[in-house]
Amino acid sequence: MSGQRILVVDDDLHIRRLLHATLTRAGYGVIEAKTGREALDLAAGDRPDAVLLDLGLPDRDGLELVALLKSRAGVPVLVVSAREATDDKVAALDLGADDYVTKPFDGEELLARLRAALRHRVSAQGGEPVVRAGGLSIDLSRRLVRRDEAEIHLTRKEYDVLEQLALAPGRVVTHSRILAATWPLDHDRKIEYLRIVVRNLRQKLEPDPAQPRIIANELGIGYRLLADT
Known part of the structure; x- marks a missing residue:
């Protein structure tokens, strides 16, 4: 799907x-x-x-x-x-x-x-059709995330946040940019919501969510997808 x-x-x-x-x-x-x-x-x-x-x-x-x-x-x-x-x-x-x-x-x-x-x-949008990071394959044109050909099911909000990071692999994406792109209503753009979604993403994507190697935190600024080079 x-x-x-x-x-x-x-x-x-x-x-x-x-x-x-x-x-x-x-x-x-x-x-x-x-x-x-x-x-x-x-x-x-x-x-x-x-x-x-x-x-x-x-x-x-x-x-x-x-x-x-x-x-x-x-x-x-x-x-x-x-x-x-x-x-x-x-x-x-x-x-x-x-x-x-x-x-x-x-x-x-x-x-x-x-x-x-x-x-x-x-x-x-300047993105590659498929972005690879930490054993993941993120297909931006089909909205599919896989590891070893097995699909990882994300909620729509989880995917939307991941998409913003995958459109700029290896680069810092600010909190404000992610919030503006992912939460359509101004009053919903709360950093707490973003942190919850990123925490859920790490639970699903990271081998060890306590030591993230795919989604890195840039303290006070935003997040970075550590894409394969």
Whole structure:
């Protein structure tokens, strides 16, 4: 299972069910919105990893949402629409959409385009697709953590913190940067929460959590992932 969650924005129940089946079969979690307002709320609060966006929504045109969703969630937005006109495709891409898929769509092609968009996101953030540290393999494009090919199951918050460290292997990542990227609401950005998550990560990842060799503490500053060189 990838552990990644996809926000599906479409007012058509049949399409939502089809996309839900396609995505869950491929190992993704699915969040659903029927309106633009729901989409913006879920993008901010649930922190999806990508958005599949229909343009024909009941409360506003989907083209208006492309830039808003990109800024609100900071993740790939793929338009999935019945609109075939070149003008619509160009407008969506110019507004920041990462791809444009026309309905009716082929499920396997849609999944391939989604995977490509997720890989591109990792590259755009300056990260390597796979980071290795202390016998661990951290696959940033698939959100998978393994040791000796066995998957290590992390909570979403644990993975989100680890991802911030893996995007800058060997470098110090400040507390404030991790908190801002991982806790979407300002009032939740408490250093105590971060320390609890890091402690839980060490319990799952470190051979000896009392003497960490994978996640190092930079006192008063942040944390560093001691990646293999």
